[in-house]
Amino acid sequence: MSRTEISSLGEFGLIDHLTRNFEIQNASTVVSVGDDAAVIDHFGKQTVVTTDLLLEGVHFDLMYTPLKHLGYKSVIVNLSDVYAMNAQPTQITMSIGISNRFSMEALDEFYEGVYAACEKYGVDLVGGDTASSQKGFVISVTAVGEVAPGAFVKRSTANSGDLVCVSGDLGGAFLGLTLLEREKKIYLENPKIQPDLEGEDYIVGRLLKPEARKDIIAFFEQNNLVPTSMMDISDGLSSEILHISRQSNLGCRLYEEKIPIDEKARQAAFKFGLDPTVCALNGGEDYELIFTIRQEDHEKILLNEEISVIGYMLDEEEGRKLITKGGNTFDITAQGWNAFVK
Amino acid sequence: MSRTEISSLGEFGLIDHLTRNFEIQNASTVVSVGDDAAVIDHFGKQTVVTTDLLLEGVHFDLMYTPLKHLGYKSVIVNLSDVYAMNAQPTQITMSIGISNRFSMEALDEFYEGVYAACEKYGVDLVGGDTASSQKGFVISVTAVGEVAPGAFVKRSTANSGDLVCVSGDLGGAFLGLTLLEREKKIYLENPKIQPDLEGEDYIVGRLLKPEARKDIIAFFEQNNLVPTSMMDISDGLSSEILHISRQSNLGCRLYEEKIPIDEKARQAAFKFGLDPTVCALNGGEDYELIFTIRQEDHEKILLNEEISVIGYMLDEEEGRKLITKGGNTFDITAQGWNAFVK
Numbered sequence: 001m002s003r004t005e006i007s008s009l010g011e012f013g014l015i016d017h018l019t020r021n022f023e024i025q026n027a028s029t030v031v032s033v034g035d036d037a038a039v040i041d042h043f044g045k046q047t048v049v050t051t052d053l054l055l056e057g058v059h060f061d062l063m064y065t066p067l068k069h070l071g072y073k074s075v076i077v078n079l080s081d082v083y084a085m086n087a088q089p090t091q092i093t094m095s096i097g098i099s100n101r102f103s104m105e106a107l108d109e110f111y112e113g114v115y116a117a118c119e120k121y122g123v124d125l126v127g128g129d130t131a132s133s134q135k136g137f138v139i140s141v142t143a144v145g146e147v148a149p150g151a152f153v154k155r156s157t158a159n160s161g162d163l164v165c166v167s168g169d170l171g172g173a174f175l176g177l178t179l180l181e182r183e184k185k186i187y188l189e190n191p192k193i194q195p196d197l198e199g200e201d202y203i204v205g206r207l208l209k210p211e212a213r214k215d216i217i218a219f220f221e222q223n224n225l226v227p228t229s230m231m232d233i234s235d236g237l238s239s240e241i242l243h244i245s246r247q248s249n250l251g252c253r254l255y256e257e258k259i260p261i262d263e264k265a266r267q268a269a270f271k272f273g274l275d276p277t278v279c280a281l282n283g284g285e286d287y288e289l290i291f292t293i294r295q296e297d298h299e300k301i302l303l304n305e306e307i308s309v310i311g312y313m314l315d316e317e318e319g320r321k322l323i324t325k326g327g328n329t330f331d332i333t334a335q336g337w338n339a340f341v342k
Numbered sequence: 343m344s345r346t347e348i349s350s351l352g353e354f355g356l357i358d359h360l361t362r363n364f365e366i367q368n369a370s371t372v373v374s375v376g377d378d379a380a381v382i383d384h385f386g387k388q389t390v391v392t393t394d395l396l397l398e399g400v401h402f403d404l405m406y407t408p409l410k411h412l413g414y415k416s417v418i419v420n421l422s423d424v425y426a427m428n429a430q431p432t433q434i435t436m437s438i439g440i441s442n443r444f445s446m447e448a449l450d451e452f453y454e455g456v457y458a459a460c461e462k463y464g465v466d467l468v469g470g471d472t473a474s475s476q477k478g479f480v481i482s483v484t485a486v487g488e489v490a491p492g493a494f495v496k497r498s499t500a501n502s503g504d505l506v507c508v509s510g511d512l513g514g515a516f517l518g519l520t521l522l523e524r525e526k527k528i529y530l531e532n533p534k535i536q537p538d539l540e541g542e543d544y545i546v547g548r549l550l551k552p553e554a555r556k557d558i559i560a561f562f563e564q565n566n567l568v569p570t571s572m573m574d575i576s577d578g579l580s581s582e583i584l585h586i587s588r589q590s591n592l593g594c595r596l597y598e599e600k601i602p603i604d605e606k607a608r609q610a611a612f613k614f615g616l617d618p619t620v621c622a623l624n625g626g627e628d629y630e631l632i633f634t635i636r637q638e639d640h641e642k643i644l645l646n647e648e649i650s651v652i653g654y655m656l657d658e659e660e661g662r663k664l665i666t667k668g669g670n671t672f673d674i675t676a677q678g679w680n681a682f683v684k
Contacts, residue, residue, distance in 0.1 A: 041388045231378050
């Protein structure tokens with residue numbers, strides 16, 4: 001495979017190259033790449049802005065993360081935050097810091113993933129920044145979206161008695177990470193042993209190629225349902241339900257048996273000697289949505305198999321607790337993926 | 343001085359700590375820090391978005407950059423891009439990646455600078471991300487602004503015959519960098535020698551504590567003046583006039599004697615054996631504005647001492663040239679601060 005040095009293009013040549021085939025999909029994109037800033041017209045709607053910083057060696061490991069998947073995921077994690085506000089993403093900016101160990105071809109792979117995510121979710125890439133880094137790959141994405149005035153959904157507005165719901169299933173991404181880290185360790189000890197990922201596509205895919213729950217937001221709109229609170233699940237179920245509870249000044253009860261865990265994730269957990277529920281509670285990066293709804297809206301979600309009711313909110317003095325399958329009660333504590341605690 | 347480890351706060355404690363005293367200044371800030379995303383309502387105006395990535399060792403050197411100044415400058419460089427669209431900045435997001443060599447107190451210093459810039463320019467900090475980095479300080483800032491529909495000014499819309507103008511003076515930041523790099527080298531060779539910055543406040547300040555030209559945008563509005571094209575000067579005058587010329591499909595003439603260079607910068611250039619004009623053309627980081635205006639608007643700018651007319655645009659086949667004080671003509675070439683060319 002040929003290798004083109006990025007330095008042979010220069011910064012502006014690089015930007016031209018990376019953005020050459022990209023077509024604008026949104027009428028709200030007034031000025032895109034190529035000026036001091038992008039201009040966006042949300043035509044009377046409110047603008048939503050969120051940003052994420054991803055660092056090599058901290059948030060991703062290039063030893064087992066294909067660059068195309070990394071580009072895709074970098075976009076997805078930001079879109080997920082926009083959907084979590086009950087909003088529609090419309091634009092992103094993508095900034096990257098790269099060292100000279102990356103070739104133009106490697107960067108093209110990364111952008112293939114970025115563009116695939118943009119296309120799938122109907123989002124325009126409207127700007128960014130490229131910098132040479134001394135060491136490590138740095139990715140900073142900002143996503144912009146729109147929402148009808150006042151229709152956004154915060155974390156702090158749940159009510160006592162509301163039902164707690166989650167989309168999809170949980171714990172899979174953490175199990176994918178556990179598997180890949182195990183295989184990496186084995187490989188480093190003996191490079192002749194080929195990685196054994198047989199039958200583990202699901203959990204590996206959950207980690208490396210997550211999707212954002214655009215479908216759930218569309219479902220809300222079609223069914224005239226407005227959650228009373230919502231956020232996305234990036235740090236694990238425990239951490240997120242505590243955010244909603246604390247910011248809404250409420251308690252909660254979650255039922256272990258109601259937490260949706262895919263059968264393949266469950267099997268992987270048993271193989272690794274892990275408790276699947278703990279993986280769902282404390283593992284991260286599932287990018288599902290957690291939200292609360294009024295009890296009278298319960299029947300609106302019954303037909304959606306992608307939504308599970310896992311508990312309910314109640315007054316703060318009742319505490320925040322998990323009821324296990326065996327009928328025991330435990331306080332929910334945030335373990336989550338806290339970047340600063342080792 | 344006491345040292346608080348960042349790990350003792352955790353990520354959410356850290357965010358709470360850093361944002362605890364910050365008050366919202368803009369009615370357009372509907373939802374700020376503490377949710378999945380910020381919500382902004384520009385009330386019928388268009389939204390402007392720009393982003394910059396700053397990496398330690400590439401964009402700044404902590405050996406001679408105080409953290410407070412770095413926080414201030416990180417905001418300014420983004421606001422400058424918003425003003426360069428003829429827009430008003432309203433919000434920023436700030437993401438940082440930090441290693442454990444930084445204490446809470448060091449980070450507080452950085453945020454003092456961030457908040458000082460926000461306060462001075464009337465901008466709200468509405469979100470961001472914090473990550474632990476393995477090595478080096480990573481800063482990613484996104485600025486959001488607003489502009490009346492269609493009132494933004496692009497780079498590509500200059501006309502033949504328009505006057506080329508710049509704000510303030512040029513080359514100072516590059517000379518400040520040259521001085522600080524020289525003193526750093528001397529210090530590293532012999533740590534007993536104290537840095538000699540006597541009388542060099544101006545050029546050092548131009549590098550370490552730049553300002554964005556909010557005043558120029560306000561002047562345009564007060565005087566009913568809309569530039570035909572505009573951008574900010576971050577990579578040097580040569581690079582920027584070439585952007586405007588190429589994107590507008592025009593040629594240009596600049597006059598060396600008209601390029602504004604502060605007397606202190608001129609003196610510093612002579613001291614270092616550098617040509618002050620070359621510093622203005624190829625040095626970067628002045629964060630002044632370059633813009634073009636119709637000839638009939640000339641008298642509107644005459645009374646503003648912060649604006650210099652340095653040349654004019656003409657048809658593309660006339661080329662892009664600098665007329666020296668001696669009357670010679672040179673092609674303008676982009677040297678600029680190209681991060682990928684060594």
